[in-house]
Amino acid sequence: MAGLSYFPHTGEDIRLMLERIGVKSLDDLYSDVPADFIFKGEYDLPEAMSEQQVRDYFHSLASRNVPLKVFAGQGAYDHYTPSVIPYITSRSEFLTAYTPYQCEISQGTLRYIFEYQSMICRLTGMDVSNASMYDGPTAAAEAVRMCLASTRKRSKVLVSDGLLPHVLETVRSYARYSGENVEIVPDVAAAVDADTAGVIVPGIDRFGIVRDLAPAVEAAHAAGALVVEYCDPSTLAVIKSPAEWGADIAVGDGQSLGIPLAYGGPYVGFMACKSEFMRKLPGRIVGQTADAKGRRCFVLTLQAREQHIRREKATSNICSNQSLMALWVTVYLSLMGPDGLRKVNALCSEGAHYLYDSLLATGRFAPAVEGPFIKEFVLKPLVDPAKLQQALLDAGFFGALLTPEGYVSFCVTEKRTREEVDAMVKVIREAAL
Amino acid sequence: MRYYDKLIFELSKPGRKGWSLKDSFCGGAAAPAAPVPSGLCRQTPLGLPEVSEVDVVRHYTNLSQMNFGVDTGFYPLGSCTMKYNPKINEEISTLFDDIHPLQPESTVGGVKEVYEKMDSCLAAITGMKHFTFLPCAGAHGELTGLMLMKEYHISRGDTARTKVIVPDSAHGTNPASAAVCGFEIIVVKSGANGLVDVESLKPLLGPDIAGIMMTNPNTLGLFEREIREIAALVHGCGGLLYYDGANMNPLLGMVRPGDMGFDIMHLNLHKTFSTPHGGGGPGSGPVGVAEALVPLLGKPHVSGFHGNAAVILKAYAYILTLGREHISMAGKLATLNANYIKESLKDVYKLPIPTVCKHEFVFDGLLNDGAREGVAGATTLDVAKRLLDFGFHAPTIYFPLLFHQALMIEPTETESKEILDEFIEVMRKIAAEAAEDPDILHQAPHDTPIGRPDETAAARNPILQYR
Known part of the structure; x- marks a missing residue:
């Protein structure tokens, strides 16, 4: 009757259910919608495909991309992506779960996020990591907001023009509409002043050069501004960490930790900070606690920062993370x-x-x-x-x-x-x- | 589900390895000298676990077994549209894994077709003109849509529009997104019927209003039937209408937001278009606009490259499977399922607004919570926790904020009558338990890997990483 393998209803089911509700037809369930809003034309959509047709079609599309x-x-x-990772991340207990609101049946998600946060803290040397962001560029944009919220009476954030173009473009867009004062400058150490809330500098710049961040960090801190380092987490195994440079906040894209190119997404942004800025951190955060029997367990915590409690006064509008990609990174770092x-x-x-x-x-x-x-x-x-x-x-x-x-x-x-x-x-x- | 207490760090043993890489790049040819001066090198130990491949696979398999997903069972989480995630969509989603996001158009013909066809499919479904696919989630889409709203007014030199109207029943992300976008938020009240009160709206309108954000059906699952008048009023004062697509599922193939007068909207591909939620993401929140805003669509650059391409692929596969023939059935069956549960439980749970609902509805707690002298009644939280014992995920609780004991149920179209009947039976059993002995509920859940955690301790003394 329903005509699709995802729709389990038989004609008899529908009849019995309508009877319980007390209406005659499925269309009667839309009696509250003014009649002229019900779309009467034919939707300009392709004809339905069988599963095999869908598979064949996408393979034909893939063949139109040039392998390079x-x-x-x-x-x-x-x-390189180790074969273990997609095997684990495609387990449907992880894949088909929502945000872990009911912690008693979400300990799997909550535990791997806690491990993820711990690994990001270790890579960056920071004290606190959130449960991840959409991608590196949006994490940088959120860091601008965090700098302004964490400092008093300072109106400006300086962003190094050594950051990657897609990061600069995203930061610029967020600033344009939020009204945040963001200046993109060649040398943040020279430009920092008493009105500077924070600076964003790359650990490795868009030319691939490993930067000496000491001058920028010293100048920013001397002026009372926060330091955000944008980093490539894979390289933190060998180059100085944000904490070693003295940064206050670390952001970047976790894609370099074994996530496929996939035409740009999904990737995963990370964001970590020193503990004093913890309550200004956007996004989900998982913390450890115990149940009544004393068993170690994990919950979403510090939620007073978030939009579902604070609405327009929240630290950010973000209400999700890139959870499955955080798992991807966690499994990668565990293996490596x-x-x-x-x-x-x-x-x-x-x-x-x-x-x-x-x-x-x-x-x-x-x-x-x-x-x-x-x-x-x-x-x-x-x-x-x-x-x-x-x-x-x-x-x-x-x-x-x-x-x-x-x-x-x-x-x-x-x-x-x-x-x-x-x-x-x-x-x-x-x-x- | 079985309690498993390890963290990956606790399996670590120095010298173990879970990786397999070639020995050297140049295969014996002289390697270049160490490139990074020691002053720029890391001194602190990395502190990552050292575990074998088998350790990793067993550990995460054990973790997965403490998790509940749509594939585990019924997940009636209101506002989240936890419909079944088709497996063919997963299968094809990796076909573009090797494509670099900066590759020139001439090398990505297949990808381009997906984006172009998705644009026209979503336009057909919503009545919008074109979409941007950069936003990675629903809230991200809201923010992008508001940026476009602002850009529209800026492009007309109309810079006095600093306020956005948001109904009190809106998702928390609506006011938060408007605030991030630099708007002042004005709240409009709902009437006793749960709908935006047009008379309360009128005095709020003026030359300082950038627009209104609406969810239709709203978070109570009710269709805002005065939307035509609301649209005329908001447009009349020079504002735009934003459609929060979180609740698009019941309108799929039935009603187009564009026809209702909306100018900007987002869709949650991870809700309406069946892509898995992944424990909180990745999602995709494409934003569509009416014709007048099309020239502005490329202005906000809200994420790194092209949005979550692999998620967009999955949603496209879903649309192709539904096709023209089945598109309207998803919404109708979702609405059927919601009304069926509502009608089957309204004699034991408080139904504040007894009208036909769309894909979801809200109870305001139990009719009889069992409260008596010396015994506290069972709350919505207790009902939610008790449901876990019976193998169901809980509904959304304490949202929307219009009711104190909100219990928001969204079954989706992919659940059979048998599953719904089981759920109804369990919900009735829980109501009977509450009436008789609320303590059974206070102490729930009883049969999950852990009991209720001490959330106060977690927030008061935060332990946020393994040490």
Whole structure:
């Protein structure tokens, strides 16, 4: 009767149910809707497909995407995903649950979020992490709000222009509509003043360079401003952590922790801070407690910050997290451990430096921005960058992303091989550019 | 469900490993020298667990067994639309996993088709003109929609519109999103019939009003039948109408927000369009606009790249499965299921507004809570906790704020009459227990991995990470 495998109702079921309700037809259940609002036309939608038709159609769509070896980063990194992760995250007890409101039957979700928070705290050195945000750029935008809320009578947040373009764009959008005063500057240490509530600086900038944050942190703290570090969590295994730099808040995108590129999402933002700013932190937070029998258990806590209690006075409008992606990251970090994560960085670094040297040796690039890098770097192209990009695409590679300065950006992860690097360099060396 | 007490950190043993990577990148060729000067290197130990692959798989499998999902059983959580999440959608959702978000259009023909077709499908379903897919959740969609509302007024040089009207029955995210977007919030009261009171609305309107946020059907599951007049009034004062799509499910294939006069709206793909909630996310909250706002649609850039592409894929698969033929059945059956439960329980639970509902409805606690001399009555919280003992997820409780003992039930269309009958029987049994001995309810749940936790202690002395 209902005509679809997701609809369990038989004709007889519907008849009996309508009888109990006391109406004659399903349409009678819409008697409260003014008649001319009931859509009388035919919906301009495709005809229903069988399951096999759906599968075939999506495979045909997938075949229209060109498979490419990714040598690009700029906020999305092609790291390896261990096979355990999708196996765990597709368990339907995790996948088909809602936010853990009923904690007695949600200890699975609550426990992995607690583990996630603990791992983010350890990576960043911060005291408190929330249960995750939509993505890195929105976490940075929320950090602006947090800086303004955590300091008195200061109206401005300085954002380094070394942040990735998609982060800057998102921060700028949030500020435009909220009325927050955000200034994007080349050198936050030089621009910080008594009206500055906070500064946002990248641990690794959009050129891939590992930054020395000491000058920015000293200047900001001397002026009484908070320091937010935007970081790539994968690299925190080897470079100085936000806490080691003296940052107050750490944000970034967890995508580099084994989450597939997936055309940009879902990813997961993280946000952690020193304990003194805990009550200004947006989003869900999980805490440990006990039940009446003394059994350790976990609950959503510090909810007085949140929209369902505080409505317009909440720290943020966010009412969810990227829970399943937080699980993804938690399983990744559990598998990798300290040694695995360091190994990832060592392989990236070895591959990226090998590519860097090989590209310079082609004579088609010059050094652009000097400084230590791990997996991502920029060069100054001595050839037409558009032709370079097209030659790479034609040969099945994606790289040489153009920066606003006219540099080209490359990235090498542990997923790439020496053979792939050699093949790409050969294309560049031999192409008519 | 079985109580399992480990945390992954407690399984750690130095020297164990759960990873498998190649030894070196260059396979014996001279590796470049250490690239990062020691002054920029991490000194603090990482403190991540050291566990084997088997440890990880067993640990998270054990955790999953303390969790309840739609695949476990009935999940009548009001306002959350916990419908069944089709498996074919999961299967196809990984097909675009290897695509970098900055790849040029010429290399992503399949992805482009998904976004374009979704845009036209959602436009057909809602009566909006076009959608942006950047928002990652419902609240994120609200914020984006309000940004567009503001942009619209800015684009007309109309900068005096600083206030947004929100009904007292609205989701908490509505006023919170408006505040984040820099608006002042004006609350409009509901009447005794649970609907926005038009007479209370009139004096609030003026040249300072940017717009109104409405949920229709509202959070009581009631259709705002005076929406035509409300739209005329708000438009008349120069404001716009925002539609909170959290409750779109009963209108799927039946009623289009665009036809009701809404200018901007969001949809929750993780509610109406069947993508799984994942324990709190990822979702997707695309925002649609009427024709006049289309040129502004690309202005707010609210997330990193293109929104949650893999979630959008799943929702598209769902729409293709329903197709033109079945689209209206989802909403109708959701409405049938809600009214069936309501009519079957209204003699034991307080039904404050006894009219036909849409996909959900709200009870205001028990008719007889068992209160007597020296014995406290059973509350909505107690009913919710007792339901867990019988293998059901609880409804949404204490929301909306219009009633003290709100119990908000949304069954969705994917539940059979047999499941609903079981639920009704259990709800009646709980009501009978409350009348006889409320203490059975006070102490519930009895058969879950843990009992009620001490939430006060959790907030007073926060333990937020493993040490």
